Amino acid sequence: MELSSSCPCCSGQSYGECCYNFHRGQAAPTPEALMRSRYSAFAVEDADYLSATWHSQTRPQNLTLEPDTHWLKLEIVDSSEKGDEGKVSFVATFREKQEWLRLNETSSFIRESGCWYYLDGNASFETFKPGRNDACPCGSGQKFKKCCG
Template sequence: MADTCPCGTGRGYAACCGPLHEGSPAPDAEALMRSRYSAYVLEDAAYLLRSWHASTRPADLSFDEPPARKPAWLKLEVKSHAATGEDTAEVIFVARYRIGGGSVVRMREHSRFVREGGRWFYLDAVVD
């Protein structure tokens, strides 16, 4: 793996998303969202499930698509991060990816997060 973290901060993976993937709590919802993007890039389904709130978490998550159907994650841009309460926050981001030799897809998401027991969890995405 490259030393630079996939999440786009410019920091090294070992000082950025790596510790979160190994179990350290995210300091805020933006850090959790960035670590989840990195987990998609690295196909770390276990981390994605652990960081997903129990009320909305799928039973399983797989990266078993054929190579021609797998997204190649290209870039993450965080547009905004806002606390919406003491233990809730929202992050708006744009992620770019390509499937096979196709065009670049721009995915915009408005995600909601909740903190329980001192840990942030991805709750869901809302339609703007």
């Protein structure tokens, strides 16, 4: 991904100004920053970063990313931090093959030795079918038929 491209996490910054530094080893300062950087890691298919930021107690031994999954939009619903624990609720819109889905999740994070880690999440998925004249689910502001449709 180009460093000057919009960051996949929908922060409004470029990838180089936002999640790229986390993907290269800088510690995320908050649970929300870690959530955004993990979302971006899914979008750019950086499985190593996802594994490195997943707490060792809950991290899967093998993490495989689906090549037919295209992450399109992240919306942070709520974010909180209390001591060394954090929660982030979000909605992520993505497409797998020709199916449109939304992931609704509240993720738990824990800070150890100054670094935040993803612990686990309470997730649900919903499928949807955008109408031709609906706003595009990718967040471009265009109609679906002129964008991803």
